[in-house]
Amino acid sequence: MSITREDVEHVARLARLRFQEDEMERMTKELGSILEYMEQLREVDTTGVEPTTHAIELFNVFREDEVRPSMDVEEVLANAPGRKGDTFRVPKIIE
């Protein structure tokens, strides 16, 4: 399964990344050789093997839904790249 330039452009759009012409070429080449390396996984017969997403057993953790103190608004907004009053300022989303 080789990766094409069109695939890379598509994935870049999904990942919200932009590449210059030369970067795009390099990325296609690099991803191609990495994916080629991954091809060896096909040698392994995984018929009927359950996938593992965590090596240890995970449990849901519940607590009462109660009002508790939360972070101060000033602290929350201290790192905001754009701020308007007590909110994060962002570009217009709906035309």
Next chain:
Amino acid sequence: MPLEEKETPSECRRSSSEGPALSEWMRAAEARLMELWELTIWQARELLQKGELTSEELTRALLERISNVEPKIHAFITICGKEALEQAREADRLLREGKRSPLLGIPIALKDVLCTKGTPTTCGSRILENFVPPFDATVVRKLREQGAVFLGKTNMDEFAMGSSTEHSAFGPTRNPWDLERIPGGSSGGSAAAVAAHECLGALGSDTGGSIRQPASCCGIVGLKPTYGRVSRFGLVAFASSLDQIGPMTKDVRDCAILLEAISGHDTKDSTSIPVPVPPYESCLEADLRGMRVGYLESSEAEGLDPEVKEAVKRSLEIMEGMGMELIPVRLPHMAYALPSYYLVAPAEASSNLARYDGVKYGLRCGEEEGLMEMYLCTRSLGFGPEVKRRIMLGTYALSAGYYEAYYRKACQIRTLLVRDFKEAFGKCEVIVSPTSPTTAFKLGEKLHDPIEMYLSDYFTIPVNMAGLPAISIPCGFDSRGLPIGVQIIGDLLQEERILQVAYALERTLDLEKGSPPL
């Protein structure tokens, strides 16, 4: 997999104050024949508690050491001199009042992936260059409460993605043993800082080897705990099912002290394991005769350096000489761990790093041109090449049409790896391997060949995939004088066991390490 702690057959003894050659170093330290920055954590603790040294004195000595060697090493992104001295004076006050805690007044360093309230946390990335966390990571809070002194934040590969620390947006760190070489990565700053005596110990994080491989390259001790042993709250996420925080220290005793201090369940991390923390330090000495030590029958990793192979073989012979029984074990799917890791970890990373969108914190650019342009500009400018490569790889592996062939397949192989280890641990208590196939390589040597770089984590990655604990300790030097590390892997929650084996091996090896020539 059951999470109960196994019985440790050894007897735990409370450690007495006389460690190895205590009087010797104590005299040397008192007579100032030894530099204060050369002390280990446990040595400094003795002097602080006896009132023969103040934390302020010690912290000043380390800050001076930092300013002397940093121009060569560049282990730190942020140095917190003023805050460190304030913390040291507070620790001295508490010590005078008779308060005792293993880390009270001990100056350490933190990898810049750990959130520190009020101190910048960059993750080695431009995108977080000006980020100042409004909270402490749980491990940072724990260390703060125990009175540790924070000297600063150490350099790392951007978002912990790399094995050389060359992928830091703030320039590479150099190996104290040879300034032309890499310190390993991604916790290369922490490893170099410990090796160059710029701190008494440090914390790192390990997703595929990022504590153990740099520890090996820099000739120090590094431990990756069982997944869930240490809270990940406040650790900037790379691959959430693999990441763990762990200690990086000058010796095994220090490693036990620091691990004990950061371990334990945390309500803020639902994957942290709710079992009690053993007293790691006081359990270090154990009778290991008759213990079954597994070694990999076919450890023919691509590019395994013969000198590394020889040094690890020597360690195994020493262990046998100490009365341990060597058992050959097989991990049939080990060779597939690396390719499956490079699907699982980037897949998780691509999802975790979606949060860097220029909205709530971090870099923002292009907002004048609308929302999509803001995303594209912020992320393309903020992330470096390796991070972009992994986001692309992960996005591809998760995208429609490829999910089954790549991501799901990798997760199935992960199951087979977990089974391999389970079977191996039916035959032995620990498994010994090289930490990394080679010693430290030259800066730039593998920078443009991603797969070559990835191969330096050949022996460490399977351990993360199975969630197991493992420690790397120095076991010799190659003909160029570069440190070699040996890895000791334990079963789930068997940190105690691997520390005991490492402690015994360290004492018997008794390497004439000296200090890096700086």
